[in-house]
Amino acid sequence: MDTLRIDKDTRLLVLTGAGVSAESGIPTFRGGNGLWENHPVEQVASPEGFRRDASRVWRFYSQRRAGAAPCEPNPGHLAMAEWERKLGDRFLLATQNVDGLHRVAGNQRMVELHGNLFTTRCSRCTREPFEDRLAYPDGTVPLCGECGGMLRPHIVWFGEVLDERNLLRVGEFLERKDTRLVFLAVGTSGAVYPAAGFVQAARERRGETWLVNADPADNTLLFHHFVRGRSGEVLPALVTID
Numbered sequence: 001m002d003t004l005r006i007d008k009d010t011r012l013l014v015l016t017g018a019g020v021s022a023e024s025g026i027p028t029f030r031g032g033n034g035l036w037e038n039h040p041v042e043q044v045a046s047p048e049g050f051r052r053d054a055s056r057v058w059r060f061y062s063q064r065r066a067g068a069a070p071c072e073p074n075p076g077h078l079a080m081a082e083w084e085r086k087l088g089d090r091f092l093l094a095t096q097n098v099d100g101l102h103r104v105a106g107n108q109r110m111v112e113l114h115g116n117l118f119t120t121r122c123s124r125c126t127r128e129p130f131e132d133r134l135a136y137p138d139g140t141v142p143l144c145g146e147c148g149g150m151l152r153p154h155i156v157w158f159g160e161v162l163d164e165r166n167l168l169r170v171g172e173f174l175e176r177k178d179t180r181l182v183f184l185a186v187g188t189s190g191a192v193y194p195a196a197g198f199v200q201a202a203r204e205r206r207g208e209t210w211l212v213n214a215d216p217a218d219n220t221l222l223f224h225h226f227v228r229g230r231s232g233e234v235l236p237a238l239v240t241i242d
């Protein structure tokens with residue numbers, strides 16, 4: 001298998017998607033048995049869907065909370081936490097996953113681009129998003145204790161913009177001039193922007209680009225290296241840090 005070498009003059013940007021949590025028992029979005037097969041996106045993951053039927057949205061996210069709560073990081077997550085320990089500020093993880101498993105594994109230099117499944121915020125007032133592990137399988141819509149508005153999952157839905165601060169942090173890491181850039185995408189179909197565009201941004205900055213995925217992604221051809229396989233099996237042996 002190819003080896004990705006990181007020396008002291010290299011920084012590593014990792015992008016992860018649902019595939020890295022598949023071996024922890026969390027379903028991916030696309031493909032056979034993917035979450036979006038059974039749940040139309042516009043009903044459960046859009047502002048319009050929430051306005052139309054907030055109870056359906058909470059049933060969906062309650063199921064997802066209940067499904068993800070007992071899941072644990074797999075060897076792929078643990079490998080990425082180890083890279084961060086070794087590389088310090090020469091490491092940044094941008095995840096599209098909302099399951100929180102990277103944090104459980106130990107990653108801290110991280111941005112959760114699409115939000116967090118176990119965080120709730122108010123759809124009306126500006127109170128801070130808060131940790132929330134409650135589930136509402138009967139479709140109760142929880143209300144804000146401060147303003148009475150409907151609470152909602154702290155997830156970036158289709159049609160919504162990503163938190164600018166997170167994109168800025170990725171942008172600053174890409175722009176650094178002190179080290180050579182390596183970009184590694186893992187377990188993502190390359191179908192959802194802006195994350196799907198990171199590979200192009202990395203190439204524009206002369207980055208070396210790697211993809212580890214169970215199947216070819218939509219943007220596979222943009223990567224210098226494609227390692228086909230399961231992240232829990234591939235990642236622990238992929239990277240050597242000098």
Ligand code: OAD
Nearest residue numbers: 017018019022028029030096187188189213214215230231
């Ligand atoms: P997808 O479901 O689109 O893609 C998951 C990818 O992981 C597929 O290409 C699989 O081949 C691959 N895969 C599956 N198991 C794997 C394994 N064990 N090891 C490595 N790869 C594996 O998920 P994402 O690309 O994460 O957004 O989807 C991006 C966004 O679309 C999600 O964050 C979500 C969704 O709509 C929101 O909910 C906001």
